[in-house]
Amino acid sequence: MIEVKLEELSEHTGTLVSHSPWLTITQDMIEAFADATGDHQWIHVDVERAKRESPWKSPIAHGYLTVSLISRLNPQALKVTGPTATINYGLNKLRFPSAIKSGSDIRSKVELLDVAQVDEHRTLATYRTTIEIKGEDKPACVAENLAMYVA
Template sequence: MSKIVINSFEELEQYVGKELGVSDYITITQEQINLFADATLDHQWIHVDAERAKTESPYKTTIAHGYLNLSVLPYLWNEVVEVNNSKLTVNYGIENLRFNQPVLVNSEVRVRAKLKAVKNLRGTTKAEIEVAMEINGNKKTALDATIIFLYHFI
């Protein structure tokens, strides 16, 4: 599926209630998990100690931080939709976030996105996007949420 290109509030508004698409898969690597642990000071063994995880974890391997999965959503969203003519884009909020299952190291994840709502707030566009992070080979999603971006269209 090709990326949807949006150039204005009016163009974005046409997609309300519609699925916008699905990103490509990305692999969540141990290096990524370790760097995220360093950045967030969260070095819990279930994330960073592969040897211990083999014997003590119910998953028999390390898992990505839930917030690491959440943090790649803007990147995956940008694979689905290209928003042009916005002089500033702001990650505004997340609603109804649920972490449904862990993402094991070296799993491939992608996002499925649907535009829930768009509002014009005195010239700023508020976009609410329902996202489901899918794990390759799993029926259950890693997470579901409504992410909110503010676009300042030129």
């Protein structure tokens, strides 16, 4: 993990890169997400059918489960000290180049793209977060995500 003071964050634009620890995507996580969202498509929750019929020969994680894990993984890769709150401000870009098979290990790679002072209390940081899959060439997700730091 990298730790950076908020007032020094802009000095690292274009150079700051950090990785979270690996996280295993379990079938229980996939099914809990399906229950929370109502997305019970068989490629996610029907293990036996997915093994037989899906192109991945395994159930796969929902794309939006992957995106939601950015808020879990990125703070394990990068800690910005100083703000009283950090707010998920949204996404500029989002792509899912590859699926995550149930049981796979993933991690986030965080790159600082830009830092902008919004006003005297708020700083907006733009990151490129790449969700990597252990042993795979293509990432599961590439997102340009925004974090608003409130001082």
